[in-house]
Amino acid sequence: MPLSTLFPRARLATLIALACLSQAVYAAPEANPSPASAQTTSSNAAVLQQRPFSNDADYAAVTRGLVAPFTGQVLDAQGKPVWNLASYEFLNKKDSPATVNPSLWRLAQLNTHAGLFEVTPGLYQVRGMDLANMTIIEGDDGLIIIDPLTAAETARAALDLYYRNRPHKPVVAVIYSHTHTDHFGGVRGVIDEADVKAGKVKVLAPSGFMEHVMSENVYAGNAMSRRAQYQFGLYLPRGEQGQVDAAIGKAVAISGTITLIPPTDLISQPYETRRIAGIDLEFQLTPGTEAPSEMNLYLPKFKALGIAENASQTMHNILTPRGAQVRDAKAWSQYLDASLGRYGDKTDVLFGQHNWPTWGAESVRTLLADQRDMYAFLNDRTLHLLNQGLTPMEIAQNMQKLPGELQNKWYTQGYYGSLSHNSRAVYQRYMGFYDGNPANLNPLPPVESARLTVEAIGGADAVLGKIRAAMDKGEYRWAAQLGNQLLFAEPENAGARTLQAEALDQLGYQSENANWRNIYLTGAMELRNGVPRNPGSSVSVDMVRALTPQMFFDFMAVRVDVDKAVGHDMNLNWRFSEPDQAFNLTLRNGVLTHREGLNPKADAGLTMSKATLEQISLKQLDFPTAMQKGLIKLEGNGQKFAELLGTLDTFSPQFNIVTP
Template identity: 45%
Template sequence: MCNSPKNPSAATAAANRAAVDRYDMADRRDFADSRRGLIAELPGNVTGADGHAIFDPHDFDYIGDDTPAPDSVEPSLWRQSQLIRHGGLFEVTKGLYQVRNNDIANLTVVEGDDGLIVVDCMAGVESARQGMALIREHVSDKPVAAVIYTHTHIDHYGGVKGVVDAEDVASGKVPIIAPGHQFDKYAIGENVVAGNAMARRAAYAFGGLLESGPRGFVTCGIGIASTSGPEVSYISPTDLITETGTRREVAGVEFEFLYAPDTEAPEEMHIWIPQLAALTCAENANHSLHNIQTLRGARTRDARNFARYLDETLERWGDAAEVHYGPHTWPVWGNENITAFIESQRDTYKYIHDQALRLANKGYTPLEAAEVVELPEELARNWANRGYHGTLHHDVRAVYTKELGMWDGDPVSLHPHPPAESAKRFVEFAGADSILAEGRRAIEDADYRWAVEILHKLVFAQPDNTAARELQADAYEQMGYQAEGPQWRGIFLSAALELREGIKPMPFTTASQDTILGMPIDILFDFVAVHIDGPKAADVDLRIDFEFVDRAETWTTWIRRGTLGARRGASRDTQLTVSGPKAALTGVLLQPGDATKLAESGAVTLAGDAQALATLASVLDEFDPSFPIVTP
């Protein structure tokens, strides 16, 4: 098989050249704004402790500022990539600074009278550390007075230990301010309990398996970096914001918060800094359409809430805001521009929500609706509403999922055969040679969507059929070259890569040591519970108590009828009690076979029948981080 990316077809080249006419390419305001206030360029690579390059800005030198889009990149995505490839330290307004584009997310720093307030911390410790070094060199060496997380996603808290010392947080010296009643639950639970599947899907969507270049990874759309193996850290918040209008004064700077749950994240908030006339709507207003349902996999969002809280923000602060800074991409300056920006984003999410449900009420299925919904011209031609993160097509389908559930309403989809079984029956009926012939015809006619659909049956029925895999890879590749949405591009090109070369090792995992150790105890047991092999555990009757000596909490766990349950309090009929600090008990729960070694070292104590841990170990399943996607 040919394992290198192929040329864009003549049809793809023509489609991408024709796409230029859909856009307002003469509008160059964003190019000036994305470079406004530059203080210092990035100093070079972001490197890990072992010296490997986590991020190299020169990987994107091929995206020239004035270079026209190559035929293998959709021109709107190319333009967005030109805007975000430049990284560095920027002054947003006097007293507010950002480090951008050495990570998928921004590091924002507010300079107070006697300290710095950091708003969001990037995804990785190393990128955050580089960002803080730029702040120290060019802005201020004042100590960090507080950290603010705008929401529960990993690219906004993962770099926290590159910003602040955990001991300073634990001592109360540096508060961590965050939204919601259950920030830990959603930050850790969403990213870890289903994290193995999420990380695998994210590697496709964010191009983690692709080489940088015009026929591979371009950018993430909302940020330049697809970082390689960063250290992901976590420190729990110490000050939770649960009501709109709540204020905090830190280092002489007043912050006012708008609580916006169930929007882009389960827990999220907007922030107003009156003395700077500076506003952020976190990720509810971006230079991109956002996801109502992420392709990596996460809870479906409420598009109506996006619009509702953006309108409330305008009502509260819209007349006074002079700069809007985001945790991704570049700011918006000037009250008139800010108002227009937020109004346009508000109306886009409201339109998607309302039109999806209008069509649902007319009997359309999600896919049927997604094929016909188009934004009004005024919204569609606004660059900030283009699909650089979410896309209109999958956001329309996501509204159905949020409001109507997983079934599309068509009885044929209610109880279908699994893909591999359906594929075998289809191939037996149609014939492998006929499917190959139809796949070739479809590719020759540039009917790539049909080509991947028909060839999917053959690949799933005969995964070793080299001709079918190669043809499907060719079709996916052209679809990737034509995709405006970088996540669609990443998914299609990653599919082509793995069809040609087989499964690639995963570049990262969400289950870092810090995130696992940071899990609230109830989420920790949820994490263990999804590892229970139900059929193996069906006849197991097991009860183990865990005494968390550093938390002064005891929990009892049981396995019965194939499930693991847990609740606070000790059990009268426990078979075993395991005592120790939370970090050690986490190790016992995830690797119960190592409990004896931990007991011998004095890290934990065992009281009762230690054989209970062997029983637990026997029913724990393991997850392959590189499970198949494009093959059965």
């Protein structure tokens, strides 16, 4: 049978979508946002009385130890900017504009301080050249790097900045503190994999690192990528009416090259020590906290505690808006307490992988205790209220402030996480999505519910009138809820789009939380300009290569369209020649499953190297060409294999969010 007949459209398109971000650069259109309303102006002015602005110690801390500033851009090989700190020059104004919450403006200004900083002699950080920090430990005969940023380009630029100002030593070890892409994606910018394979460079990570990197970034990766565009305001223009900050840093280097070199040394015990380049390191595993696989690091020589992302200059997320597994606030609190108990009396400086350090033993102990109490409060207070019968939104409304002195500390404010989202996340962890109300047991889907709601109110014109009335009163949350109903009932209603965008503008301008601001303003932008076109690929070559065959098959099962697959039952053998592994795939009832080993009664069998599958997954090769070149051997009923490929969907990353 000719290959053109066997594979009329058969090819595996992109096999994964990274949860982080697309590597395409998007030129944001003119968003034409509305100005701050009188109510928003008044709301933001009131914040000046609500937050501890008289405490300005962070302005000294954020500049402490500056060795060399960074103010410009990082360019890729084609000369296009991967990172552009200069785009935030508008933040040089002392006073916040009416379109930005003053508390968020303060943090946005602090996060613009970028460059090479001395944390303590022999311990340095490059901050403000990506979302995360890159930490550099000077050993006797080499450097130890903690978290090489998101992209190879920014990581290389960060290391170059260090080398221009410090003695040149080779990198002998890289440490991944946890599994999020901004903490490992730039690794090829600072080390060569050949040196890793030769044993010249160690790569250390917490136990379960690769498994969690894959599971976080593959199965729901397409949806996470899209939602991350909202969370980080990736396509918003930088400015007073656009993106000003990302709370734990300025932004994400979305157009850079995301890389990954698998670890050579896993930390698997609760506490483990290593000696590298004459430096003693003690690791503390903290699974289930800010990431499912994460670890802190204590450096006795420097009396310094690296707290990874378990403590920062903001409340963090129990459930990030881009999507993730719900984190364990109770465990998070307990690990911080363990850090305080074990290291609190012998630490002079606390450094994290976002924001700036905290110096002074008493200040370090206070911050650890405060953040411990904050996460414990989030867990325990939510449980207290849910046990009284309150539902998620009622709990969120009840938890408007932190208890005691926590409410008056800058580093407990809801810039990244929020009391509203975090309390609902804790509820979800313990109780699930259902609030117990029978009316919410099987509600109508959004479009049908919206259509009936608009009809019940009296039609589109009546709803528009109520939205305008809510806007006039400054009731923007209610206006946005009404606008959402009308948009899902009538997506092309121009009046609804205009009013909804204006309501989202005001909610964004008032938000102290950077994520919330970015989400609101991105929604408003897309209502005015449509969903951004994204011609790039979110595929990382290293991520594809790191997938095990089982992970390939797991994601293939996610891609199966059950409606296409029903009626095409089959059994296929799939053997890899390099490495020598064999699997049996079963498509039955429209569901694809797999197990190790071969079935002698299979309908068909394929033999290929894993490298060939990787090339196909990256669109560097297709199945027919691979077969013509002899890279794939097909036995039995090849039509069955073609039918399997015909059931696979390729996900579009640019699906609608603010409209159906």
